[in-house]
Amino acid sequence: MTTNYSFNFLASARRTINLEKDAVAQLEQRLTDDFTRACDMILTCTGRVVVTGMGKSGHIGNKIAATLASTGTPAFFVHPGEASHGDMGMIQPDDVVIALSNSGESSEVTSLLPLFKRLGSKLISMTGKPESTLGLAADAHLNTGVDQEACPLNLAPTSSTTCALVMGDALAVALLEARGFTAEDFAFSHPGGSLGRRLLLKVEDIMHAGDQIPVVGPDAPLAEALLVVTSKGLGMTTVQQDGSLLGIFTDGDLRRAIDNGVDIHSATMADVMTAGGKSTTPGTLAAEALKNMEDNKINALVVKENDKAVGVITMHDMLRAGVI
Structure with a gap:
């Protein structure tokens, strides 16, 4: 592989930003009543929200779990590979599972579906393919599909991971507003650093x-x-x-x-x-x-x-x- 020093990096950056911007703009059109159903499931959940995903979807899922936890929804991330080797014990019947996979066919995630069903845990899927194994198995499906990845090879997860992250933020904010979550509540989740001091100190x-x-x-x-x-x-x-x-x-x-x-x-x-x-x-x-x-x-x-x-x-x- 050789480096082309005459390459137009700014043009490439603009193309990526515009592709991802268009993908996020289309995300609104993919919202259905399943989004409301997902919010209701989480609001009535007596356990916690467990987020799982493999690869890049796992990285996004980790961030979604952190955002949920810091905005009033108890949540944590479980790696699907580790779940198959003991960490399933972290998931309980009263929990709600959010599973991410752009294809909806990630074997590490789909292999857990029978276990979720056996436990009786509610399942929210976040995929780009509603008709996939994961999409069809879910109690509520959030469509994060994109027409094209920002990657010029249309291979590396780029636009799809951005849309998944935005959908996770939409979910967290909707729940935050529904709970009447306040700035002081937020501060209790962030007691360290300047944010906690600004919001908690009297x-x-x-x-x-x-x-x-x-x-x-x-x-x-x-x-x-x-x-x-x-x-x-x-x-x-x-x-x-x-x-x-x-x-x-x-x-x-x-x-x-x-x-x-x-x-x-x-x-x-x-x-x-x-x-x-x-x-x-x-x-x-x-x-x-x-x-x-x-x-x-x-x-x-x-x-x-x-x-x-x-x-x-x-x-x-x-x-x-x-x-x-």
């Missing part, structure tokens, strides 16, 4: 509370307030009287006071604070509090509960917690 998990909250009274001189701001290291202080929040004082308020010609030697907090100020609550998601800061172009929020200041959260806290 303000109360990372806020400064108790003695960490900077506090001055409305009659406190500006110089005193600056000492509190510096000692607490949050770039701001709350202004409170008898436990009630009156406002906040930040670096921005100091700059505005100077710009407005305020006598910084005689000014009190009542003269220069921002009355009220932006706030959040302990139970608010940290990601939501971050959006509040970004929308208002501020670096800190007072955390209020029953009109009392119970904490302070800053942009630095968001950064340390990995919310940003």
Whole structure:
């Protein structure tokens, strides 16, 4: 095999993308009531969804199982070859099996059909040939057939595997919506990494509370307030009287006071604070509090509960917690 260095790689890429795009566009026309039947089978399943497939179909099936599991449908992948050598024990009568094979005739998969029937497990097939052995054996068949593979030899699974993946996504999303799956539910499946932190962390998990909250009274001189701001290291202080929040004082308020010609030697907090100020609550998601800061172009929020200041959260806290 020789390499043709004058080959037009971009033209080849465009051809592949267009062929696969057309194949996916035709996928919608192949949807039937079997798709609804498949969704109903999974929604009423008291066991789990078991996905199986050989070769490239197996790789796609593995991804479909992972997507289902992360969107509220308990699912896992079983290799059909391993199933014939002990892993059938992982499949139970209450499970629903999704079997992938573009031809519908993969021997490693079709050899398991009598076992699925004997167990009584429901079977959803995903093939390109409804009249195949696998297609006819299924309780619901999802047609992922393509007119042409993107491979110029029409041999390597390309368009067909893309369509199978898209059909799997369609199944997972339909089930997600039917279950009323929420962003918080999704986060529980993804507790690690930035996604979990953004969706699970609440303000109360990372806020400064108790003695960490900077506090001055409305009659406190500006110089005193600056000492509190510096000692607490949050770039701001709350202004409170008898436990009630009156406002906040930040670096921005100091700059505005100077710009407005305020006598910084005689000014009190009542003269220069921002009355009220932006706030959040302990139970608010940290990601939501971050959006509040970004929308208002501020670096800190007072955390209020029953009109009392119970904490302070800053942009630095968001950064340390990995919310940003």
